[in-house]
Amino acid sequence: MSYYYRKIGWISCSLNYGRENIEKFCLQALPYDSVMDIGAGSGDDLKIALGVNPSAKAYAVEVNPVSAHSLAQHGVEVFNINIERQRIPLGDGTVDLVILNQVLEHIKDVYWVAHEISRLLPTGGKLIIGVPNLASLHNRLLLMFGRQPTSIKTNSAHVRGFTRGDLLQFFDEIFPGGYHLQGIRGANFYPFPPPVARLMAVAFPSLAWGMFLLLRKERDYHQEFLEAPIIEELETNFFVGRNEDRSDSRFSL
Secondary structure (H helix, E strand, O other), X not given: OOOOOOOOXXXXXXXXXXXXXXXXXXXXXXXXXXXXXXXXXXXXHHHHHHHHOOOOEEEEEOOOHHHHHHHHHOOOEEEOOOOOOOOOOOOOOOOOEEEEEOOXXXXXXXXXHHHHHHHHOOOOOEEEEEEEEOOOXXXXXXXXXXXXXXXXXXXOOOOOXXXXXXXXXXXXXXXXXXXXXXXXXXXXXXOOOHHHHHHHHHHOHHHOOEEEEEEEEOOOOOOHHHHHHHHOOOOOOOOOOOHHHOOOHHHOO
8 A cells, every 4th residue: 555545544455456457448348368467366357357257268367376377277277477577378369358457567677578469469460458647646646745646656566657648658658559448447546445436446547547459460570679678778787688589591690
């Protein structure tokens, strides 16, 4: 829970995960025969996706051994890999729906992760993203008073902050026309209690604590996310795969 709101007992942080948004987007994403949850944890989002389509093949990327074991016990194929450094051991275009809920804000090597997602999704595949909203009402108010936004505090697990415009621009600038926004929803609304927070998030999604996007992949992917940091000569040492991960020798390390 946020440092600033830790003592406000009526705030429900469970709303941050936007489970009702995941369900609505899974329904909107139908039909899908396979689903992958990256950073699956205990598998709550996978349960929702499988509730919408019980016959779908379920995959998960999860490094916590307890969670990974539990997922495997429920028939999920689990990959215990470092998503920022390792290739997901599935072929291109093999996963119809990818869920990435409360994960991107923890990731430094976002280009590699975006590459893996875009590689796994076929044209027509769907991507559900849930992230804290840097432009939420409470973060705007904190900035106005010179305070740090709760979603990107230095003393936290988060290394990135996102607004709707910036996140969509990231995908569109690097992979033009690659994804189409099919839905956007909000989750939770600080500093209100759950009944009010739910209503406010629906009415004002751009100001909610979290934002949830449903994206549809519109065209073939050709490693654009691996090439972008090199073409742009970004000074941060982003991981963009090893030689065997890239078909174009111009971008070999």
